[in-house]
Amino acid sequence: xxxxxxxxxxxxxxxxxxxxxxxxxxxxxxxxxxxxxxxxxxxxxxxxxxxxxxxxxxxxxxxxxxxxxxxxxxxxxxxxxxxxxxxxxxxxxxxxxxxxx
Amino acid sequence: xxxxxxxxxxxxxxxxxxxxxxxxxxxxxxxxxxxxxxxxxxxxxxxxxxxxxxxxxxxxxxxxxxxxxxxxxxxxxxxxxxxxxxxxxxxxxxxxxxxxxxxxxxxxxxxxxxxxxxxxxxxxxxxxxxxxxxxxxxxxxxxxxxxxxxxxxxxxxxxxxxxxxxx
Numbered sequence: 001x002x003x004x005x006x007x008x009x010x011x012x013x014x015x016x017x018x019x020x021x022x023x024x025x026x027x028x029x030x031x032x033x034x035x036x037x038x039x040x041x042x043x044x045x046x047x048x049x050x051x052x053x054x055x056x057x058x059x060x061x062x063x064x065x066x067x068x069x070x071x072x073x074x075x076x077x078x079x080x081x082x083x084x085x086x087x088x089x090x091x092x093x094x095x096x097x098x099x100x101x
Numbered sequence: 102x103x104x105x106x107x108x109x110x111x112x113x114x115x116x117x118x119x120x121x122x123x124x125x126x127x128x129x130x131x132x133x134x135x136x137x138x139x140x141x142x143x144x145x146x147x148x149x150x151x152x153x154x155x156x157x158x159x160x161x162x163x164x165x166x167x168x169x170x171x172x173x174x175x176x177x178x179x180x181x182x183x184x185x186x187x188x189x190x191x192x193x194x195x196x197x198x199x200x201x202x203x204x205x206x207x208x209x210x211x212x213x214x215x216x217x218x219x220x221x222x223x224x225x226x227x228x229x230x231x232x233x234x235x236x237x238x239x240x241x242x243x244x245x246x247x248x249x250x251x252x253x254x255x256x257x258x259x260x261x262x263x264x265x266x267x268x
Contacts, residue, residue: 001193002102002104002105003104003105003108003148004213006210007108007112008145008149009206009210010110010207011115011116011145011211013206013207013210014119014203015115015116015119015142015205016202016203016206017200017202017206018116018119018120018123019119020195020198020199021123021195021198021199022123022185022194023191023195024191024194024195024196024198024199025123025141025192025195025196026123028128028179030127030131030170030173030174030179031122031130031131031171034122034131034132035122035123037135037139037166038119038122038135039117039160041138041139041142043152044129044158045142045145045146048149048151048154049149050148051151052149052151057232057233057236058236059126059242060151060153060154060233061233061236061237063154063157063185064154064157064182064237065157065234065244067154067157067161067162067192067240068248068251069205069248069251070162070166071161071165071166071252071255072251072254072255073255074166074169074170074250074253075169075255075256075259076258076259076262076265078169078170078173078215078259079258079259079260079262079263080175080262080264081177082173082176082177082263083262083265085177089172091177092177094136098265101223
């Protein structure tokens with residue numbers, strides 16, 4: 001296997017930055033949640049790359065747990081989106097001003 | 102050589118799909134682009150010979166989580182965003198912050214010293230289901246059980262949140 005570790009890290013950095021920009025750019029709550037999933041994916045790629053290059057399986061166990069927590073996070077996050085949509089009839093973060101007076 | 106070509110193809114496709122998710126107006130299109138990103142990342146896991154995690158990625162991420170997203174988008178009947186995407190202060194700050202984070206990460210990766218440069222990948226150490234299961238059910242048995250409880254709590258919480266009517 002002749003792919004260097006730095007390639008994986010660079011690709012993961014690019015994907016993570018796109019996720020950060022998605023959270024900061026977009027005003028749709030669902031797209032923001034999807035950007036968070038993209039960032040989790042980028043971090044998972046880093047963990048797997050380090051795990052394999054160091055010959056330690058623990059990184060993959062951690063990725064397994066991250067995927068489980070991401071599933072729970074998506075379920076709860078989308079439930080919150082549905083609850084907000086019922087009250088405000090919008091999923092635009094600019095229109096949700098519960099704490100702003 | 103073949104592995105490198107595959108990495109470049111999958112990596113480029115992943116970045117293009119991520120950018121597509123970032124710029125597409127309709128949430129459904131964003132979700133479909135994100136599914137493509139996840140499939141590409143699963144392919145990259147295969148190049149790292151992490152087969153079990155690659156399969157879990159396709160099953161749980163591209164399958165379950167993204168179907169949940171699409172389900173909610175269609176339930177809420179969200180079309181394309183009505184207002185024009187305008188360049189404002191918030192977007193400028195977001196672009197600058199994202200670029201700074203990317204520059205930092207790439208700088209760290211590029212200037213990393215010996216341990217990173219000399220790290221070698223041993224293909225004998227595979228991430229097969231057998232090896233992961235051995236660790237998961239012996240050393241990490243307690244976290245595994247706690248994850249089960251977390252998923253149960255998340256399920257109950259999601260149902261309660263979506264069911265409840267405020268005021």
